[in-house]
Structure formats: structure tokens, C-alpha cells
Amino acid sequence: MAANDIKQTLRKLEFPLCAREALSRIETLCSRPGKQVDLQMDLMSEFVFGEIERRKKRNIPVAIQELQLVEVLNDFFKSPGGTPAVRNAVFLSLFPAETPRFHILGNSVSLAIATHNKAVLNATGIWLQQLGATSPQSVGLARHILNDYFVLTPKSIDRLKTLPTIAPYFTANLLTSIGEVYKDKNPPTDLLRLVGDWIDENPSLLWSSLMDNPALPIGGIPMTPIAPIAGLFRWSILSSLRPDSESQERRDELQKCYSKIQQLLMDSVLRLKTSGSNKHAISAQHLAATTRTLTTMLQTYSDSNTAFRDLAMERLAQAVSAAMSANCIYGNKQELLALLQPLSYQHFLIEWTLQTYTSKAS
Amino acid sequence: MLEKTASPENQLSKEDYLILRAKEALATDVYAAKSWLITAKSLFPHSVKVQFEAYRIEKLSKNVKEAAKCFSEIFQNFPDDRDIWKEIETMIACLRTEQSEPESELLCQMFKHLPNDLQHRLLIMTADHSEDTMEHCKLLLLLLRRFPQTIATHGPRLVETLLTAEKHSHPGHTVNGFRRLLACDALPLLGAAPVELNRRSSLRLLIKAIEFYLAYIQQPPDTQIQQPWDRLFQVVELIGSKLGWELCGLFATPWNREAYTESLQQYAITNATGMCDELVIRQLLISAIVVLLRILNEHSTLINSGEVTYCLVEAFGEPPVPVAVEPKIKKRKREDVPPLMITNDAEYNGNGISLAVKLWDILHSTEYLQRDTAKLIQQMRLDSWLNHFLTDLTMYKGLHHEALGRLSQEGTNLTTHLRLASTCFFLKDYKAMLEYIVLIASVLPTTRGKLSKILTVSATRHLHYLPLARYPILQYCCRLLLAAIKENFSLPGSAADLALGHALVLMQMDWPQEGNTLCTITERIISRGAFSYPLFQAYIICVDILEELTYLWTEHGGGVSLDIATGSGLLQNRRITTRGADKGVREEVKQAMRRQAARDGVDPIDELIQRFILNEKAAILHSLIVQ
Numbered sequence: 001m002a003a004n005d006i007k008q009t010l011r012k013l014e015f016p017l018c019a020r021e022a023l024s025r026i027e028t029l030c031s032r033p034g035k036q037v038d039l040q041m042d043l044m045s046e047f048v049f050g051e052i053e054r055r056k057k058r059n060i061p062v063a064i065q066e067l068q069l070v071e072v073l074n075d076f077f078k079s080p081g082g083t084p085a086v087r088n089a090v091f092l093s094l095f096p097a098e099t100p101r102f103h104i105l106g107n108s109v110s111l112a113i114a115t116h117n118k119a120v121l122n123a124t125g126i127w128l129q130q131l132g133a134t135s136p137q138s139v140g141l142a143r144h145i146l147n148d149y150f151v152l153t154p155k156s157i158d159r160l161k162t163l164p165t166i167a168p169y170f171t172a173n174l175l176t177s178i179g180e181v182y183k184d185k186n187p188p189t190d191l192l193r194l195v196g197d198w199i200d201e202n203p204s205l206l207w208s209s210l211m212d213n214p215a216l217p218i219g220g221i222p223m224t225p226i227a228p229i230a231g232l233f234r235w236s237i238l239s240s241l242r243p244d245s246e247s248q249e250r251r252d253e254l255q256k257c258y259s260k261i262q263q264l265l266m267d268s269v270l271r272l273k274t275s276g277s278n279k280h281a282i283s284a285q286h287l288a289a290t291t292r293t294l295t296t297m298l299q300t301y302s303d304s305n306t307a308f309r310d311l312a313m314e315r316l317a318q319a320v321s322a323a324m325s326a327n328c329i330y331g332n333k334q335e336l337l338a339l340l341q342p343l344s345y346q347h348f349l350i351e352w353t354l355q356t357y358t359s360k361a362s
Numbered sequence: 363m364l365e366k367t368a369s370p371e372n373q374l375s376k377e378d379y380l381i382l383r384a385k386e387a388l389a390t391d392v393y394a395a396k397s398w399l400i401t402a403k404s405l406f407p408h409s410v411k412v413q414f415e416a417y418r419i420e421k422l423s424k425n426v427k428e429a430a431k432c433f434s435e436i437f438q439n440f441p442d443d444r445d446i447w448k449e450i451e452t453m454i455a456c457l458r459t460e461q462s463e464p465e466s467e468l469l470c471q472m473f474k475h476l477p478n479d480l481q482h483r484l485l486i487m488t489a490d491h492s493e494d495t496m497e498h499c500k501l502l503l504l505l506l507r508r509f510p511q512t513i514a515t516h517g518p519r520l521v522e523t524l525l526t527a528e529k530h531s532h533p534g535h536t537v538n539g540f541r542r543l544l545a546c547d548a549l550p551l552l553g554a555a556p557v558e559l560n561r562r563s564s565l566r567l568l569i570k571a572i573e574f575y576l577a578y579i580q581q582p583p584d585t586q587i588q589q590p591w592d593r594l595f596q597v598v599e600l601i602g603s604k605l606g607w608e609l610c611g612l613f614a615t616p617w618n619r620e621a622y623t624e625s626l627q628q629y630a631i632t633n634a635t636g637m638c639d640e641l642v643i644r645q646l647l648i649s650a651i652v653v654l655l656r657i658l659n660e661h662s663t664l665i666n667s668g669e670v671t672y673c674l675v676e677a678f679g680e681p682p683v684p685v686a687v688e689p690k691i692k693k694r695k696r697e698d699v700p701p702l703m704i705t706n707d708a709e710y711n712g713n714g715i716s717l718a719v720k721l722w723d724i725l726h727s728t729e730y731l732q733r734d735t736a737k738l739i740q741q742m743r744l745d746s747w748l749n750h751f752l753t754d755l756t757m758y759k760g761l762h763h764e765a766l767g768r769l770s771q772e773g774t775n776l777t778t779h780l781r782l783a784s785t786c787f788f789l790k791d792y793k794a795m796l797e798y799i800v801l802i803a804s805v806l807p808t809t810r811g812k813l814s815k816i817l818t819v820s821a822t823r824h825l826h827y828l829p830l831a832r833y834p835i836l837q838y839c840c841r842l843l844l845a846a847i848k849e850n851f852s853l854p855g856s857a858a859d860l861a862l863g864h865a866l867v868l869m870q871m872d873w874p875q876e877g878n879t880l881c882t883i884t885e886r887i888i889s890r891g892a893f894s895y896p897l898f899q900a901y902i903i904c905v906d907i908l909e910e911l912t913y914l915w916t917e918h919g920g921g922v923s924l925d926i927a928t929g930s931g932l933l934q935n936r937r938i939t940t941r942g943a944d945k946g947v948r949e950e951v952k953q954a955m956r957r958q959a960a961r962d963g964v965d966p967i968d969e970l971i972q973r974f975i976l977n978e979k980a981a982i983l984h985s986l987i988v989q
Contacts, residue, residue, distance in 0.1 A: 256391060263393035266400040318401045325404030349401065352376060356405055 003039045010047050016068040022047035023076045023090070030093075031086045037093075044094060048072075049101060070107045077119040084122070084215040091123035097131055106144030113145065114159055116166050125170030126214040133176035133209075133226045142177035150188060157190055164202040171198065172209035172228060179231020186239050192257045195232070199264040206268040210278050229265055230286035233319045236262040237290055240308040241297045255311075262315055266322045273326035282323050284331035291316065291339040298346070310347060316340075317349035324357045377406045381415045392423055410440040424468060430475035437480065454488045458500060482509050486516075495527045496539055503547050513555040520548055521567065536577035545571040545597065546587060553600025561605060565644065568601040572652060573742050579659060580747070591617065591656050598652060607645040619657045623717040626650050630724045637728045647725065647734050654721040655744070658751050661714025668708055670809060670829045673777040674715070674754050675784040677826035678818040678841060679703065702758070703821035707814050707834070712827050718751060719758050757781070760823060762788045776805060776830060783842060792846045792986040796979065799839045803975040806832050810968075813837050813872045836971050840871040843975075844879065846986050851886055856894065861985040862886060863895030863902075864978075870904045871971050884910055887922055894925035897981065899954060901974050903961040912955050926954065 006025055010018050022043045029036050029043075046052045050065065073094075077087055095105045105124075112120035128138045149156055164171045175195065181187075187195075199205055209225040216222055236258040246254065272281055294312055320340065323329050329336070337358055344351040374382065380402035387394040396419065402412040417432035436446050453473055456466035473481060482505070489501035502520045506513050524544045532538035549571050552559070559567075575594035578587060587593065595613045602610030612625050626649060636642045665672045681699065706712040725735040739748065753772070756765040765785045772778045779798045786795035811831020817838065818824070828834055847868070850861040862883050869876040887893045893911070895902075902908065913919040975982070 256393070259391050259393040259397070263397045263400070266397050270400055270404065315397075318397050321401050322404045325407065352405060 003036070003042075006039070006043070007046070010043070015047075015050065015065065016072045018047045019050075019069060019072045020076060023072070026093075027082055027086060027090055030089050031083070040093060048094070049104070066104065066107065069104060070111055073104075073108050074111050074115065074117050074120055077123060078117050084119075085220075087119065088123050088126050088215055089220070091120075092127060092130060095127060097135075097137055102137070102140060102144070106141055106148070109141065110145055110148040113149070113163065114156070118167055121167035121170040122215075125167065125173045125209075126216070128170070128173035128177060129209065129214060129225050130223050132223060133173045133228075134180045134231070138173075138177040139180045142174055142181050145174070146178065146181060146191065150190060154190070157194065160194060161197065164198050164205045168202065168205060168208040169212045169214070172205055172207075173225070175205070175228035176209070176226050176231055179228050179235065182235060183231075186242050186244065186254075187235060189254060189257070192235075192254070192261070196257055196260045196264070199261065199268070203264070203268060203271070206265070207272065207278060207281060210281060224280065226283070227281045229269065229323075230282045230290070232261060233265055233282075233287070233315070234290040234293075236265070237294060237312055237315045237319065238297065240311045241294070241301060241304060243301070243304075262318070266318060269319075269322045269326050269328060272328045279328055280330050281326075281328035282330070284329050284333050284336045287320065287323070287329070288332070288336045288339055291336065291343070295339070295343065298343075313343060313347035314349055316343075317347060317353045321349070321353040321356065324353070377402055377409045377412055380405070381411060384415060384419070388419060388422075392419070395419055408439070410436065410443050410445075413439065414443075414445055421468065421472075426468065426471045427475050429468075430472045433472065434476055434480055437484075450484055450488060454484070454501065454504075457504060478509075482512065485509075495523065495531075496543075499524055499527070499540070499543055499548075503543065503551070506548075506551050510551075510555060513551060514557045517548070517552045517555065517557055518559075521552065524548060525570075536573050537581060541570065541574045542578075542587075545574040546593060549597050550593075550600060553597065553604060559601075559604050564601055564605050568598065568605075568648065569738075569742065571597045571601070572648070576655060576742065576744070576747065591659075594652065598649070602645065602649075605645070606641065607649075609645045609649045612649070617656070619653075619660060619714060619717050622653045623657070623720055626653060626724060627720060630727065638730060643731060643734060647731060647738060650721050650725050651735070651738060651742075651744075654718055654725070655747055657714050657718050657721070658747065661712070661718065662750075664710040664714065665706070665708075665712065665827060667710075668829075670811060670831050671777075672706065672708070672827040672829055673780055674757060675780055675826055675828050675838060676757060676788060677705070677816075677824045677828075677838070678845065679821040679824040680818055681820075681822075699820055699822060701822045703819050703824045704826075705816045705819060705824065706827035707812070707816070707829055708827070715751075715754055715758060715825075719755060722751075722755060753781075757785070758825060760788075774801075776802060776807070776835075780828065780830075780835065780838070783839065787842045787846060793983065795842060795846065796983055796986060799843065800975060800979050802835060802839060803972050806835060806968075806972060808832065811835075813875075815875070817841055817872075817875075832968055836968055837872045839975065840868040840971060841876075843982065843986075844868045844876065847982075848879070848882075850985055851882065857985060858886070858890070859894045860981065862893065863897060864982055864985050866895075866907055867897065867901040867974055868971070870902070870907065870967060873904050874906065880907065880910060884914060887914060888920045891920075892923040892925065896926075897974075897978060898926035899958065901970060901978075903958050903965055903970070905959050905962045908955050908959050908962075912952075915951065924951065926951070 010022055010025070013021055026040050026043055026048075029040050048069070050069075077091065095101055105127075108120060109124050111117070112124070124141075128141070131137050149160060175198070178187075178191070178195070182191075186192075204211075206229055207227055210227055214222055239258045240255065244251070269281065272278055294316060298309060298312075317340075320336070324333075337354060340350055340354055344354050380398055384395045384398035384402065387398055396416075399412060399416045399419065402409070403416065406412050413432060413436045417429060417436060420429035420432050433446075433449070436443065437450075440446060452466075453469040456469045457473055459466070473484075476484070485501060485505035485508070489498050489505065492498040492501055499520060502516055502523075506517060506520070521544065524540045528538055528540040528544075532540065544567070549567060572594065575590050575597075579590050595617070599610050599613035602613060609626075609629060612622065615621070626646070630646060633639075633642045633646070702716075704712045704716060724731075726732045739745065753765065753768045756762075756768060762785050766782070766789065769778055769782050769785060779802050783795050783798035783802065786792070786798060807830060809831040811829050811833045813833050814826070814828075814837060817826060818841075828838055844865055847861050847865050851858060851865070853861065865879060865883055869879055874880075893914075902911075911924065914922040915924050
């Protein structure tokens with residue numbers, strides 16, 4: 001069918017029917033050799049997102065239209081038929097890196113989490129990885145989801161508990177993005193607990209983005225996955241130094257949560273040593289950035305509690321030594337070790353770690 | 363600012379310091395403690411101390427899985443570490459005892475979480491390490507039980523070790539720890555596993571197991587082995603099937619003495635022509651012996667389950683009352699009379715002895731079997747089991763001479779004397795019989811017991827389980843004497859009167875069971891026209907008998923002359939006779955009868971009879987022996 005015929009046919013349909021029908025057409029086009037990428041883009045723009053307003057009289061309020069679209073999207077990806085690779089390709093082209101459609105994406109994913117829509121969650125997992133889980137877009141999506149679940153409807157956090165078993169690949173990538181959301185401040189306690197439980201109950205979660213290969217269409221190049229480990233290490237390392245107004249008791253309790261996450265991370269890292277040869281679990285740059293931040297904070301809050309300072313350095317040293325021994329750091333290790341050097345005068349464990357690994361890294 | 367805080371104390375090594383930090387953290391924050399240990403592990407991957415501490419912490423936090431993982435890791439990296447060996451020993455000990463203490467339960471649980479091959483290796487290694495043979499064998503058994511696939515390799519070796527160990531530590535004692543492991547644990551495991559055993563050693567092991575169980579059962583009962591017979595039968599079934607025995611299936615069926623005997627009989631009949639086939643003979647021999655012994659064991663338990671014990675004697679059979687009608691019916695009547703009846707006053711019918719005899723007959727049905735049976739009995743030292751049965755067997759078969767021979771060797775006790783009296787009766791050696799009866803009467807038990815109603819049944823021969831109590835014993839003795847004395851009723855002269863008189867005394871014991879004999883006696887007295895019995899006043903007190911005699915004395919009853927002299931009292935030197943007597947004498951007879959009758963129910967009958975036997979031995983003998 002010629003491009004115009006398709007458009008003509010679709011124009012006869014009302015929204016949201018035209019959106020649903022357009023998605024089917026796009027899927028068909030996508031699985032063909034020629035693909036007709038331009039036509040796909042046109043169909044998305046006009047019939048799915050309604051960005052080109054030909055028919056003036058759309059008298060439905062925008063919010064309701066949005067809601068209808070989110071439902072259509074969720075239904076479409078869940079519907080039987082179609083190969084995962086093609087569906088994932090459609091998903092990626094629906095939400096390219098540079099578009100104003102993030103709002104729709106965020107709402108779709110939140111709905112998918114609530115309804116356990118695995119197809120959408122898996123596609124989102126790939127989206128996160130292909131854009132880079134630490135990219136601003138991915139961090140933005142994570143922020144959107146956290147906002148929906150922790151701010152707008154805090155009572156629905158329970159819905160997130162089983163996420164790792166439903167969609168491990170998505171959860172792992174999301175976790176990396178969430179790590180970046182709280183790059184410069186401590187995460188809320190509920191989130192901290194949730195993350196602790198996720199890892200505790202699903203020890204393999206931290207590397208599932210490394211192990212699983214996403215279903216991409218033929219010719220699609222998977223981007224290097226980023227495991228959540230380094231980002232979460234930053235949480236536990238920096239947490240004790242951030243000033244807060246909490247009571248001592250509450251601080252201790254919170255530190256227990258961090259302590260748990262720290263231990264689970266260490267354990268996962270150590271397991272990497274025996275469970276396979278994945279050398280891409282932690283990027284040296286990621287740890288180096290944390291080391292820089294820590295160094296700055298130690299200088300900035302030079303009058304802070306010694307125990308907290310020690311705790312931060314201790315955890316950094318623990319993380320580096322475990323990761324080095326598991327040989328799962330990639331990138332510029334020399335730089336990382338060099339950044340650690342000044343701190344070695346402040347904490348014995350950093351000193352010992354350097355003594356043990358300096359020769360090996362070179 | 364550059365001053366280092368929290369630097370380790372100088373005397374501690376780095377790894378010790380890290381362990382110290384972990385231990386310190388453990389009290390408040392187990393996660394922190396573990397992080398410290400993981401750090402220590404990454405910095406000192408070859409330190410057993412660090413890994414052991416990690417193991418200890420997992421154990422303390424009751425993380426069975428994690429603890430198992432740490433344990434495996436230590437064992438893999440440091441298989442010679444002393445501490446890990448201590449831990450292994452404790453763990454294996456816990457596995458063996460299966461105590462329910464929390465610590466040992468934790469270790470047992472942990473063992474289950476170890477990888478299978480490690481479990482296997484640990485058991486073998488501890489077994490090999492063990493210097494105590496018993497310990498070694500128990501560990502191997504544990505291994506076989508948990509890893510049935512190892513039975514083929516280690517089973518035969520275990521059996522050999524058990525046999526050798528027994529030879530060294532307990533020569534001559536059938537019941538010992540090693541044999542127990544062999545018979546109760548190793549053989550059932552080996553038997554059930556697909557392991558090839560050669561015929562010779564299978565047979566040898568089977569016989570060892572049988573010996574053990576039989577010896578165990580004979581010991582004073584303990585509860586260490588539950589249902590030893592069932593377990594023995596299981597071993598016979600399993601090893602039997604290895605030997606290709608057709609009969610092995612029988613031993614899997616629930617115990618029932620009749621059914622087992624029936625099956626063995628059937629097998630013997632079916633294979634009557636194959637009685638020189640080694641396979642047939644072996645299985646028939648061993649199966650029949652084992653079943654025979656179980657029947658005997660059960661039989662004696664049943665017989666002796668009540669308050670009194672029983673003793674097998676030959677009692678009395680009587681031909682059916684001849685019906686003088688058509689010969690057809692007569693013939694059928696005769697068929698109805700069993701050649702041999704076994705009775706018992708208790709609930710159990712005592713048929714175990716018949717089944718045992720049937721099996722014994724199978725075992726002696728051919729010369730070959732007979733010889734092998736004798737060999738097996740000698741080899742397994744079954745004499746003590748069979749001695750008693752063999753005596754019963756001679757009685758059962760009516761081999762009185764043989765019975766006499768066997769009984770004479772059995773020592774002097776009530777049971778033997780009763781059986782000797784019984785045997786002598788059937789050999790018609792009444793003098794000896796009386797001697798034994800006197801012996802019996804002098805040592806009667808105090809338990810009263812009940813009179814039997816089935817001392818005489820309608821059968822050609824009759825064996826009876828006599829309760830060893832006062833009344834039944836006396837009753838049986840009276841019957842023996844009575845039966846012997848009856849033969850002399852028709853003697854000429856005063857000897858007959860004495861016999862008739864003794865009979866009257868004896869039948870009082872279980873009156874009126876011998877009522878028919880009274881008819882015979884009165885007929886005799888009437889035909890003789892006179893009756894003289896000097897012991898009358900001393901021993902005849904039964905009202906019915908007294909009335910019958912008084913009636914004979916009257917004109918109407920035949921006017922028999924009674925001479926009932928007393929041996930003592932006022933009437934000494936006088937004879938109370940009725941022939942041509944004056945009125946005074948008549949009155950005196952009536953008085954005497956009344957005096958006697960007054961004692962009925964007052965004078966204890968058992969004591970009266972006992973007195974009679976003990977005091978009047980000479981007089982009784984006189985009526986037993988024909989001069």
C-alpha cells in the first residue's frame with residue numbers, strides 16, 4: 001500500500017483508534033526490508049502523538065488524549081503477535097533521544113509498572129541501555145517514575161517490590177539511572193530501603209543488565225550496559241558526610257540501610273570474581289568521580305565528625321579493594337589510584353588497598 | 363589533617379586487624395562486619411583466618427546457605443586446615459547422632475546445602491580418617507545411605523570390614539556391634555541396591571544375618587531393634603532375590619504362620635522332582651528353617667502369654683459313640699474323627715506346633731535335605747531353639763520311647779514329670795507313671811487354676827496344653843490314674859474292689875465329667891453283689907457318688923452288701939457291713955454316709971486328692987499292677 005493510501009485510510013479513523021491502527025502499520029513497515037523510516041516517522045507524528053494537527057476540531061482535552069494514548073501504547077506492546085525485536089525497534093523509534101515525548105514515555109512506563117506490563121518494561125529497559133542508563137534522558141525517566149511512585153502516590157511503593165522478578169533487565173537499568181538521580185544528595189529513606197530489598201532478594205540483579213542480551217532488530221548495535229554498582233557505591237560512600245538535620249538515632253538507622261547496601265554491593269562484586277569474567281561491571285571513571293567528590297567534601301566539611309569521615313573513606317576503600325580483587329573495573333585505573341593516593345594518608349584501608357593493587361594496575 | 367585516624371595497632375597483622383574490625387562491628391551491624399570480611403578476603407585471598415571468620419559470622423547469623431558456601435570455599439582452598447577438620451568432625455558427628463540441639467541441627471542443615479560431591483568426599487574422607495573401625499563403618503553407612511550410587515563401590519568393602527572387625531574384636535559372639543551393623547544396616551542397603559554379589563558370599567552373609575537375628579531374639583528382650591523378625595525376613599527377601607530365589611517374594615508378604623507354611627509346602631510339592639537341585643534345596647532349607655523358628659518363637663510366646671505357663675501332654679481321645687445304623691453313615695462318622703487333635707484351655711489353639719511339624723517334615727523329606735538341615739542346625743547352633751520342639755515332636759508323632767529318652771535327660775521339674783507321667787501312661791508303665799504322679803503331687807503349684815473340660819475329645823490321639831496350675835495338674839493326674847485303673851475293674855477278688863474304690867475317689871476331682879465311669883462301676887458292683895473299700899471313709903465325699911452307693915445298698919437298688927471299714931476312730935476293728943445286718947448297723951451306715959456327705963464342699967477336693975495320691979501310693983499301685 002502506498003504511503004498516501006495508508007495515511008488516507010488512517011485519517012478516516014478517530015483518535016485513539018487511529019493511533020492503535022498506526023502502531024500496527026508502523027510495526028508492519030518496521031519488519032519489512034525497506035522499512036520506509038520516513039513514513040514511520042510521519043505516522044507516529046500525525047496519528048500516534050497528534051503532533052501535526054490536520055483536523056482542527058479535536059475537542060477532547062489534552063490530558064484525556066494523553067491518557068488514551070498511554071493506554072493504547074501499553075495495549076499495543078502487550079498485544080499478541082509481533083517479534084520482540086521488531087516491537088523494541090518500534091519503541092525506540094517512538095521515543096528517540098531528542099523529542100518532547102518524554103512525558104508520554106514516563107506515564108507509559110509508570111502504567112506498565114502498575115499493570116506489570118512486561119513488554120513495555122522490557123522495551124524500556126532496552127531504551128535505557130541504548131540511550132545510556134546514566135544519560136540525562138534516562139535519569140529524567142527515572143526521576144519521572146520516582147516522582148510518580150514516591151511523591152504523587154507514595155502508597156503504591158509496594159507495587160515496585162516485585163519489579164526485579166517481573167522485569168530484571170529493566171530494573172537493573174532503572175537502578176543505574178536512579179543511582180544518578182541521587183548523585184548529589186541522599187535518596188529518600190523509602191527508596192533506600194526498596195533498593196536494599198531489591199538487591200537482597202535478587203542478588204543477580206546488579207549484573208543482569210550485563211548478562212542479558214537485549215532483543216534488537218537485525219543490525220541493531222547494543223550499547224555497553226552500565227551496571228548500577230558504581231552509582232550505588234557512591235550512595236553509601238558519600239551518605240555519611242552529607243549534612244542533614246536528622247536526629248542521631250535516625251542517622252544510625254539510615255546508616256544501617258547504607259551499610260546493608262554497601263555489603264550487598266561488596267558481595268555482588270566478589271561474586272563476579274567466581275561467577276564469570278565480566279570486566280565491565282564498574283567503570284574506573286565512575287569511581288574516580290566519586291573519589292573526587294569525596295575529596296572535595298572532606299575538605300569542605302573538614303570539621304565534620306571523624307567517625308563519619310572514616311566511614312566514608314572506609315567504604316570507598318572497601319569498594320575499590322573488592323572491585324580490584326574481582327578484576328571488574330574497566331577504564332583508567334591508574335587515574336583512580338592516583339586520586340586515591342592523597343587519601344591514603346588519612347585512612348589505613350586506602351593505604352593498604354593502594355599497596356596491594358598499585359603494582360597490579362600498572 | 364594528614365594525620366591518619368583509626369590506624370591499626372602495631373602488634374596486629376593486617377589481616378588480624380581487619381578480622382578484629384569485623385568482630386567489633388558484628389555486635390551492632392552485621393552488614394558492616396561482613397563488608398569488613400569481604401575487604402579482608404579481597405586483600406588477603408589466601409588467608410584461611412579471614413575465610414574462617416566469614417564462615418563463623420554466617421554460622422552465627424544462621425545463614426545456612428551462606429555458611430555452607432564459606433565452608434566449601436575453605437575446604438577447597440585449605441583442605442588441610444586443622445580448624446576446618448575440627449568443624450568437619452563436629453558436623454559428621456552431628457549427622458550421625460541427629461540430635462536436635464540447635465547447633466547440631468544447624469550443622470546438619472548446612473551439610474545438606476553443601477554441593478553433593480563435597481558431601482560425598484567429606485563422608486569418605488572422615489571415614490578414612492577415622493581410626494576407630496566402628497566409627498569408620500558407621501560413617502561409610504552414612505555415605506551409602508545418602509549416596510545410594512556409592513553402594514556398588516563401597517558396599518562390598520564395608521561388608522568385608524565388618525566381617526573382619528567382628529572376627530578380631532568379638533570372636534564367638536554372634537550378637538555384637540559389627541554384626542548388628544551388617545545385619546540391620548549394611549545388608550538391607552546392599553540387598554536393595556543393584557549390586558552384584560556372588561552366590562557364595564551372598565549365602566554366607568545371609569546365614570550371618572540369620573544367626574544374628576536368631577541370637578538377638580533369644581537374648582533378654584531389649585528394644586534396640588524393632589520388629590527383629592520382620593527385619594530378618596526383609597533381609598531374606600533382599601538377599602534371596604539376589605540369589606534368584608523363587609521363594610524370596612514370600613518373605614515380602616505380611617507374616618501369617620499358616621500362609622507361610624502353606625506356601626513352603628506348596629513349593630516343596632511343586633519342586634519334588636528337583637530335590638537334588640542346589641538352588642531348590644538351598645532356598646527351601648533356609649526358608650523353612652527361618653519360618654519354622656519364627657513359628658516356634660511365636661508359638662511359645664502365645665502359649666506363655668497368660669499368667670500361667672503351659673506344658674504339652676498327651677491327653678485322651680475317645681472314639682465316637684458308635685451309631686448302630688447303616689454302614690454308610692458309620693463310615694462318614696469315622697472320617698470325622700481327626701487322627702490328632704491339639705487343644706489348649708487358653709484362647710490360642712496351639713496349632714503352631716502342627717505347622718512346625720509340617721515344616722520339619724519338609725526338611726526331612728529327602729535324605730539330602732535331612733543331611734543339610736542337620737548341618738545347618740549345627741552350623742547356626744540352633745540346638746537350644748530346637749531341643750524343646752524336638753521333644754514335642756516325639757510326643758506329636760507318638761514316639762513314646764524316644765520321648766521318654768529325651769525327657770529323662772531334661773532334668774527334674776514339674777513340666778518334665780508331667781510329661782514323663784504322660785509318656786509312661788502311654789507306654790503302659792504304670793508303676794513309673796505313679797512314681798511321677800507322686801512326685802508331681804508333692805510339688806503342686808499354689809495357683810489354683812481351672813478344671814479343663816476338654817481333656818477328652820473325640821479324636822484318635824489328643825495333645826493338650828496343660829496349664830501348670832494346681833487343679834488342672836491334679837485333674838490330669840487323676841485321669842491318668844483312672845484310665846490305668848479302669849483296666850483292672852474286672853480283676854477277680856478284692857483287687858477289683860480296690861480298683862473300683864480308687865476310681866470312685868479319683869473321679870471326684872472333676873465330677874461329674876467322668877459320670878459314665880460311675881455307671882460302669884455300679885454295674886460291676888451290682889454284678890458282684892458286694893463292695894468293700896477300706897479307704898471309703900477317708901476319701902469318698904461326693905454326694906452324688908454317696909447317694910448312688912446308698913441306693914445300691916437298699917433293697918430297691920439291689921441290696922448290695924457294703925463293707926466300708928474305717929481305718930481309724932470309734933469303729934476301729936469293726937467292719938460296717940450291710941449284709942444281714944441288724945438295725946443298729948443299718949443306722950450306723952446311714953450315719954457314716956451322712957458324715958461323708960457333710961464333708962462335700964467343705965473338705966477341699968484338691969487337698970483330698972493330693973492326700974490320696976501321697977498317702978495311698980501303695981494301695982494305688984496295688985490296683986495298677988496285675989499280680
